Amino acid sequence: MNPEPRTGDSPGPTMSTDLECASCDSPVAADDIECPHCGYPLKGSSEAQEKFFRDRDNWLLNFQDMNRKVRIATQTLYVLSGLSAIWGIVLYCISPANTQRAFTLFAYLLVACMYAGLGWWSKKRPVAAVVSALVIYIILQMLAFIDDPDNLIRGVISRVIILVYLVKGVRAAVGAERIRRNFHANP
Numbered sequence: 001m002n003p004e005p006r007t008g009d010s011p012g013p014t015m016s017t018d019l020e021c022a023s024c025d026s027p028v029a030a031d032d033i034e035c036p037h038c039g040y041p042l043k044g045s046s047e048a049q050e051k052f053f054r055d056r057d058n059w060l061l062n063f064q065d066m067n068r069k070v071r072i073a074t075q076t077l078y079v080l081s082g083l084s085a086i087w088g089i090v091l092y093c094i095s096p097a098n099t100q101r102a103f104t105l106f107a108y109l110l111v112a113c114m115y116a117g118l119g120w121w122s123k124k125r126p127v128a129a130v131v132s133a134l135v136i137y138i139i140l141q142m143l144a145f146i147d148d149p150d151n152l153i154r155g156v157i158s159r160v161i162i163l164v165y166l167v168k169g170v171r172a173a174v175g176a177e178r179i180r181r182n183f184h185a186n187p
């Protein structure tokens with residue numbers, strides 16, 4: 001006994017590829033209760049579906065905010081790196097030609113590389129990177145003060161600007177880390 005061949009284009013419910021998730025546009029099966037890709041409640045009430053969209057938008061905003069804060073922290077470190085390099089070159093150019101000035105330039109470029117490295121690292125560990133940069137900066141200022149107490153007064157404006165920048169970077173990094181932790185708490 002031959003079953004009647006199907007005439008229409010109606011594939012079985014689980015074979016359907018026409019259905020799409022309203023949230024992520026992934027193909028879903030007609031008997032899926034929720035989207036296997038993003039968890040959207042396909043069979044949920046309209047309240048549940050609206051709540052899902054609200055939570056998703058919230059999550060996205062937080063995620064963008066976190067990335068923005070990480071970027072600020074990274075920028076802070078790259079700015080410090082650039083300032084160290086520029087200041088080292090300026091000092092080299094205005095100093096009398098001696099071996100001391102070559103050493104000074106080398107030291108400033110080394111510090112510039114260190115800050116650039118921390119900037120690169122801050123994309124993964126923003127708090128650790130920015131706090132390291134702050135500690136290094138304070139140690140360098142202390143060394144400069146021990147070397148010559150007048151050093152601290154000489155560049156006081158640029159030092160205040162750099163410190164404000166660093167504190168801003170630390171706050172951004174801490175904010176980013178807090179949001180990241182929230183994501184882990186409720187994924």
Ligand SMILES: [Zn+2]
Binds near residue numbers: 021022025026036037
């Ligand atoms: Zn989905």
